[in-house]
Amino acid sequence: MPKHIDPLFSSDAFTMLEVYMGIDAKRLDTEEMAARNYSVLVTEAHIIVEIPVGAVGGYFKSHIQDDQYFVTYTIEPMLELLWIEEVAHENTSYKVLFPITTPPMARPPQVRNYTPLDTVPEQAVFVLELGTFNLDVELLNITFPTMVLTVAECNARGFNVQEQRSPDNTLKTFRMEVPFSDPVVFKERRAEQGVTTFTLQLIYGLVIFPEYAPFSHSAVVDAVLLDIVPPSVTGYCDQENFHITVDYRNQEPFFVVLVGKRLLNHEFAQQYLTEGDTDFTITLPFSSPDAVFESVHSSAVRSRLDVALLNPYNNMTIKYFSLACSFLKTLTECFSNGTMTALAVKVESAPGLNPGQLTLSDPACGPTYSDDRFAYFHFTVNSCGTTRKFINNVMLYENEISLPDELEVKLNATTSSEEEYQLKVSCSYVANITRTLAFLTRPRDNEPFAETGTGRLMVRMRLAQDASYNTFHQEEDYPVVRYLRQPLHFEVELTTSSDPKVALVLDHCWATLNEDRDSRPRWNLIINGCENPEDPYRVVFHPVEADARVRFPPHVKRFEAYMFSFAGDAVEPSGQVFVHCDVVICDASSPTGGPCSGQCVNQDNLKRGIVLTCQIKCSI
Template identity: 95%
Template sequence: MFYCSSCQCFAVTLCHLSWSHIQDDQYFVTYTIESMLEFLWIEEVAHEDTSYKVLFPITTPPMARPPQVRNYTPLDTVPEQAVFVLELATFNLDVELLNITFPTMVLTVAECNARGFNVQEQRSPDNTLKTFRMEVPFSDSVVFKERRAEQGVTTFTLQLIYGLVIFPEYPLFSYSAVVDAVLSDIVPPSVTGNCDQENFHITVDYRNQEPFFVVLVGKRLLYHELAQQYLTEGDADFTITLPFSSPDAVFESVHSSSVRSRLDVALLNPYNNMTIKYFSMACSFLKTTTECFSNGTMTALAVKVESAPGLNPGQLTLSDPACGPTYSDDRFAYFHFTVNTCCTIRKAVISNSPLLRC
């Protein structure tokens, strides 16, 4: 028998654990706190400290946590490019996704990814929970399609059963889901074009539907400032009028009296940048590249073509290396000189196709 002059009790939490359980194919979780109780007292006679430690785990009753399928599918797109974006949430880290059952087949996670479904496991910021994300294109055969012509829409339905397992005990369970999306039957826009003596004219007809695309002219998006400069709108179409010498066009070839220029136009999905429609048109435009004047001067124009991407027009010279361009930029070099300089050669020309006539 001893007498205690001072007694104390301390509680210390060693770890906090969360476990997954299955009851009747339903998902439950429990939480366990591994606590330790420490009793400390001092004997009155011997004045000695004595401690006693007890491990005292506390586990909660099973709590239901039904999984949920979150549907992040964007609906403002065309069916050919639409994708179901689904997340199955949320689970403890001891749960793994084994396979997914569709109406016509069962696919493992690896087979889903090989098919392009992009199945990914994502974890919470504190690394305590996980979700399973998947992308299924509307165009895949596992998606059921029903067109309602009278309403002008198409319904896309995806039925799936997630097959899951809990480690390390390996109990299997599943979760079924049906998701659908309704898209308007959008007719792809048409693009046509023609040229006059100075300009390209590109017309985009979106057929009485709201435009669902952005326009790429050359390498630039047709934003507000560029649209104000080049675009004319109609009721169900718009026309882009662009000079052949615009930096948005490219030069394919140059001849003594003409320049061949090309304009590329693409209609892009603004959400994934996929091309909805591509149109390209090339025309030859009359352009004199060399001229002689009565005052004894000449001009010459050099144009950078697409096949010479590394050419720097500012470094071009005439036969005399000292005769550089009067003006140049990244596409043109303009020369102005007198006929008795720059190694100019005078020729008597009799044929109808002279290289230079003065």
């Protein structure tokens, strides 16, 4: 705009006082102009305004010329001036509004093909995107070689036509998905090349509002796919796990994997999946929630894992594989301290069973732990309705796991099942032998199943800090430094038993120079439950009384030894001595002889009786 405007100026002697810019007759301050990238420059002869095409304050409009798509940009800037002339000494204000529309700019639409080529032809989809357009353009219909479909008809056919807008809400595109299997797609098989070509021809019918100006855009897209060998699924079981291998041959995986009822996601894959060049292997434990238990047999659980390969676009099954195996497991265990445990398993044929509602013969004895698949029972032979009887030289303890009668009736009414949920648990004891039997009774198969169970007793040895036996050295304290002849206070404890009728006896204790209990040299501290008669500084046994920490004194033994060095062994701060003990677990109510006669009893004339023994190594 010229700075000197005739005939508004009477002379060339004037002073420009203010220059303001605005849009749509509204002034803009400096911050607003900077945010919109507007600029105003005042020279000797002109006032120059610069506005970027597409800047805030204007708008785009769509146009059609010879069926070609164009856009224009329109904006109405304002200039407001204030000056004073030296002759008249009067202020003059002038405002001008100047609408500007750019010449038509060609913006030919583009069809972008995002079709994934990592799938088999029957399950692939053309993914097309047409754009970009101003917001005044709408898609009306699409013409295929054999038919014309409106947008609504396309969506009903499964083409999933969608309008997508840019983040600033100024432009739009039209997205569409057409399955290779639809009749509008032309297919050509080239056997000699081992490929199949899929071609899609279409014409988009569009319109510009509000003048309702129609135009069209045609496109041809195709995809050439290699012939694909369908994936294969194989599997096997070891003693603990399922191993299922999916081989996808000459293509990248074009499917999603359903393991049981769970999709194979990233977190699942990190924990259970191992990948090869053209395959991957899923390794899952037999007790995984993704597997189902089919049945329970003698010393075994039959578990099944189902795997399906699904089309990610329509969830159709590409491949289904099922692997069922029997896993050798002890569901019932009996321990020599009179403790019995049993694990009840929910099988597939009893979907309505809640394992947490199962009880022992005494309905007040429910499971120690339960979830939606298991119920675990832990009880003693003299509790929860356990019965005892003698058969020749065998003592037999029996109990039964089942649903309470009222729940059994309710469950059968709900599931139309005649199953009786009964698990009979039996423990048989004979001289020097502990044997476990479990019987599962079912209405259509009354044959009992027998299984053998084994148990383990836990014993620990600790070094007390003093003769009070109230505080003990922790693992990080070792090695503990002692001088010659300083006392060492040891405590050995049976930690897992709650049976007051059993007792722990120290059979043998000895010291070595390293952790190997059988190494040499060796010095005996306790022999056959008594002090070593050749030791000039014999061990001292300390009595154990019940207190807040010691519930069963017969389960604990304490003795005091004195620090020594082996002959020829230089006593240095770095030297170490390791102490080991063998212990015997006895029936305290029947001390029949041998080590079970008591700690340090003259055993020369005693006859060894029935003893349950376990051996443990403790290193200090």
